[in-house]
Amino acid sequence: DAGVIQSPRHEVTEMGQEVTLRCKPISGHDYLFWYRQTMMRGLELLIYFNNNVPIDDSGMPEDRFSAKMPNASFSTLKIQPSEPRDSAVYFCASSSTGQGSPYEQYFGPGTRLTVT
Amino acid sequence: GIQVEQSPPDLILQEGANSTLRCNFSDSVNNLQWFHQNPWGQLINLFYIPSGTKQNGRLSATTVATERYSLLYISSSQTTDSGVYFCAVEQPGGSYIPTFGRGTSLIVHP
Numbered sequence: 001d002a003g004v005i006q007s008p009r010h011e012v013t014e015m016g017q018e019v020t021l022r023c024k025p026i027s028g029h030d031y032l033f034w035y036r037q038t039m040m041r042g043l044e045l046l047i048y049f050n051n052n053v054p055i056d057d058s059g060m061p062e063d064r065f066s067a068k069m070p071n072a073s074f075s076t077l078k079i080q081p082s083e084p085r086d087s088a089v090y091f092c093a094s095s096s097t098g099q100g101s102p103y104e105q106y107f108g109p110g111t112r113l114t115v116t
Numbered sequence: 117g118i119q120v121e122q123s124p125p126d127l128i129l130q131e132g133a134n135s136t137l138r139c140n141f142s143d144s145v146n147n148l149q150w151f152h153q154n155p156w157g158q159l160i161n162l163f164y165i166p167s168g169t170k171q172n173g174r175l176s177a178t179t180v181a182t183e184r185y186s187l188l189y190i191s192s193s194q195t196t197d198s199g200v201y202f203c204a205v206e207q208p209g210g211s212y213i214p215t216f217g218r219g220t221s222l223i224v225h226p
Contacts, residue, residue, distance in 0.1 A: 043202070043216040056213060089157060104149065105214070107159035 002026075004108035006092050012114045018080040021111045024073055025094030033105060034067055034077050035091040043091075049075065082115045089113070118143045118207050122217035129193050129224050137188040137220045139203035147206040148179050149214070150188050154199045162188070162201075193224045 005024040013019055025032045033048040047057040052069045060067070064083070069075040079086055089112050093105040119142040129135055139148070150162040163170050163177040165186065170177055174193075179186040190197055200221050204214040 042218055043204075045213055048213070059213075091159065093159075104147075104161065104164040106161055107151075110157055110159075112157075 004092055004094055004106055006090075006108035006111050008111060009109060010112045010114075012116065013082055014116055015083055016081045017115075018078065019082045019086075019113060019115075021077040021079075021090050021092075021113070023075045023077070023092030023108060025075070025092070026096070026106055027073070029094035029096040029106075030072070031095045031097070031105075032069060032075050033093040033095075034075070035093065035107075037089045037091060037110070038087075046077070079113075082113075084115045087113055087115050118145070118205060118215050120203060120205055120215050120217040122201075122203060122220050124220060125218065127220055127222045129222065131193060131195060131224055131226050133193050133224075134189070134191045135193060135222070137190070137201050137222075139186040139188070139205075139217055141184050141186075141205050143184070144208060145181065145184075145205040146208045147214075148181075148186050149204045150177055150186070151202045151204065152197075152199050153202065153219070159202075190222075193222075195224045195226050198222055198224045 007022045030051050034046040037043045046059045047067045049069045067077045089110045091110045092108045095105045121140045123138045147166045149164050152160045165177045165179045167179050167181045174191045176189045200219040202216050202219045204216045206214050
């Protein structure tokens with residue numbers, strides 16, 4: 001399996017622009033998670049989906065952030081408008097109830113976002 | 117919420133040395149994972165270990181859930197072991213919201 005795929009790997013944008021991050025989970029996995037990592041706050045869970053349905057979005061920092069999962073093989077995290085404090089590495093992870101435990105998460109390579 | 121403390125925060129080793137990393141948590145947990153974040157930022161799943169002991173090559177992990185800690189052992193360390201090691205725990209209750217520790221930063225010198 002190719003693992004979790006994220007794109008782009010790096011994104012540099014100007015404040016106020018819309019940013020869309022993409023994730024393809026491991027085939028067959030039914031859970032998908034979006035995280036943000038910064039030096040100050042470490043790894044934070046933003047939102048997670050089960051069977052394409054958002055289950056908990058309490059970690060989404062504010063209304064400028066939105067996430068969708070239109071099908072089992074694709075999810076997006078959108079920031080509109082972006083701000084410099086959104087600069088971070090954004091990770092997507094997936095897991096499966098069919099392979100033991102939904103807690104055993106596999107991470108993608110991350111998207112390094114810089115907002116200037 | 118649950119508190120996860122990792123120690124030591126930083127560790128510097130000479131290649132070939134052994135080390136033990138610790139993860140303490142403040143409440144009962146259903147699940148625990150260890151991850152290695154390599155210098156390129158990739159988070160690699162090392163162990164899923166809610167209890168007991170597991171081994172994978174030079175790495176092994178033990179979780180004693182009743183005493184609220186987990187240990188990660190690295191034997192005969194190599195420069196490729198450098199990076200940050202995180203533990204993440206999940207509390208009972210059916211949610212899948214993990215809490216990550218702040219990590220142990222490991223540097224292995226040749």
